[in-house]
Amino acid sequence: MDCLFCKLVAGEIQPDKVYENEFVLGFKDLYPQAKEHYLFISKEHTTHANEMSENHPEQLSHIFDAIRDFTKSNSLEKDGFRIVNNLGPNGGQTVFHTHFHVLGGEKLRGFGA
Ligand code: AMP
Ligand code: ZN
Secondary structure, three states, X not given: OOOHHHXXXXXXXXXXXXXXXXXEEEEEOXXXXXXXXXXXXXXXXXXXXXXXXXXXXXXXXXXXXXXXXXXXXXXXXXXXXXXXXXXXXXXXXXOOOOEEEEEEOOOOOOOOO
């Protein structure tokens, strides 16, 4: 399948990994939008969060468990962070393998902040 993030999972492209378990991969975003910017994906392909929720809801738990473990292991949980998911063209999704952005390392603006 011609999917960028499946290629990362397969090791065809080497991401800057920050977290891995049997279900989930976490890695640095190549074009960070905050001082710290990570992406968390399931190793199994789905196209977007609604498809994941409908067909593989357990993957949502795996991803959020991974984000919890990761952000507890550094200062992100203590200092605060933001989880973002983009779905489809109006949401700004550009990679069609479900992923959750974890942004932090500084005070984030927008969304009423
Ligand atoms: P989205 O716009 O929500 O689909 O997010 C896709 C994200 O993937 C963007 O923030 C990109 O900067 C990021 N990205 C694209 N290619 C790579 C890559 N090879 N490694 C890490 N992040 C990437
Ligand atoms: Zn994929």
